[in-house]
Amino acid sequence: MHIPDGFLDPGVAAVAGVVSAGAVAYGLRHAEASLDDRSVPLLGVTGAFIFAAQMLTFPVAGGTSGHLLGAALAAVLLGPWLACLVLAVVLTAQAFVFADGGITALGANVLNMGVIGALLVGGLMLGARHVLPDRRDVFLAIVAAGAWLAVMAGALAASVELALSGIPLGTVLPPMLGVHALIGVGEAVVSVAAVSAVLSGRADLVAAVRGTRLAARA
Amino acid sequence: MTVRRFTILVLAVAVGLAAAVSPFASSSPDGLQRVAADNGFLARGHLGPVQGDAPAKGYEAPGIGDARIATGIAGFAGTLLVFALAGGAGTLVRRRGGVG
Numbered sequence: 001m002h003i004p005d006g007f008l009d010p011g012v013a014a015v016a017g018v019v020s021a022g023a024v025a026y027g028l029r030h031a032e033a034s035l036d037d038r039s040v041p042l043l044g045v046t047g048a049f050i051f052a053a054q055m056l057t058f059p060v061a062g063g064t065s066g067h068l069l070g071a072a073l074a075a076v077l078l079g080p081w082l083a084c085l086v087l088a089v090v091l092t093a094q095a096f097v098f099a100d101g102g103i104t105a106l107g108a109n110v111l112n113m114g115v116i117g118a119l120l121v122g123g124l125m126l127g128a129r130h131v132l133p134d135r136r137d138v139f140l141a142i143v144a145a146g147a148w149l150a151v152m153a154g155a156l157a158a159s160v161e162l163a164l165s166g167i168p169l170g171t172v173l174p175p176m177l178g179v180h181a182l183i184g185v186g187e188a189v190v191s192v193a194a195v196s197a198v199l200s201g202r203a204d205l206v207a208a209v210r211g212t213r214l215a216a217r218a
Numbered sequence: 219m220t221v222r223r224f225t226i227l228v229l230a231v232a233v234g235l236a237a238a239v240s241p242f243a244s245s246s247p248d249g250l251q252r253v254a255a256d257n258g259f260l261a262r263g264h265l266g267p268v269q270g271d272a273p274a275k276g277y278e279a280p281g282i283g284d285a286r287i288a289t290g291i292a293g294f295a296g297t298l299l300v301f302a303l304a305g306g307a308g309t310l311v312r313r314r315g316g317v318g
Contacts, residue, residue, distance in 0.1 A: 004263035041225040044305025051300040052232035055240035064252040065244035099275040103266030179249035
């Protein structure tokens with residue numbers, strides 16, 4: 001879903017950039033207060049894993065491929081604000097080193113594939129803590145739903161940005177949501193597998209379950 | 219498992235996937251590229267400023283004839299680069315915050 005330069009009007013790209021920069025700046029503020037010795041390597045490996053997983057493009061339908069976006073996974077493991085920071089790092093490296101996703105479109109890409117999914121899943125996790133029991137299967141089901149929704153929300157945002165740049169919303173939105181409904185299933189599978197593995201190894205490192213019985217079981 | 223061991227294990231998995239599996243991943247266009255091609259706006263896209271000089275355009279390390287090997291090397295190096303950048307960002311932020 002990396003938007004290259006040229007797809008978006010400069011004004012749309014600029015507004016998306018300002019919103020993303022604000023979210024990442026807030027993420028940095030939050031990180032100053034909350035980072036401890038062990039979160040620094042976790043930030044690094046979460047970014048590394050997301051970068052690697054994004055290279056593993058899988059076929060979805062009719063000669064189209066998808067890959068993990070990772071915002072949901074990062075939000076579950078690190079919390080929403082650090083997730084924004086990690087996705088910004090991944091997407092910036094992809095744009096400048098691998099020419100994947102535009103430079104002027106970087107803010108829009110950080111918004112669509114990072115900030116929106118991270119905040120959505122962060123909110124979902126916060127809500128889930130209050131209403132659901134500390135059950136692993138229930139928690140993983142919420143992770144799956146959040147991962148799918150994060151991809152759909154990103155596709156919706158990208159479609160709106162394209163519509164504001166002169167491509168009719170009726171043209172771009174239905175196929176974007178259609179193909180990403182499938183890609184979102186891949187996102188859910190990979191996110192659940194990864195979260196499940198960390199829960200089995202070091203549940204206390206999963207930000208979304210901190211303070212619950214799921215974390216204590218490790 | 220210590221955090222150090224956990225970090226090394228996950229990093230090894232990530233590097234392994236990027237280096238050894240990504241060369242065999244799907245090369246079909248992604249969802250957005252497909253929608254853009256089907257609806258006639260793919261040609262609007264172009265490389266951005268400085269991207270002409272990007273060291274590993276299209277996830278291929280430069281100067282290597284075999285596309286799969288070039289992708290594997292790009293994946294290997296890129297994963298370690300992102301690990302360093304994300305961990306480095308965390309270290310800088312933590313120092314600035316004066317925590318710990």
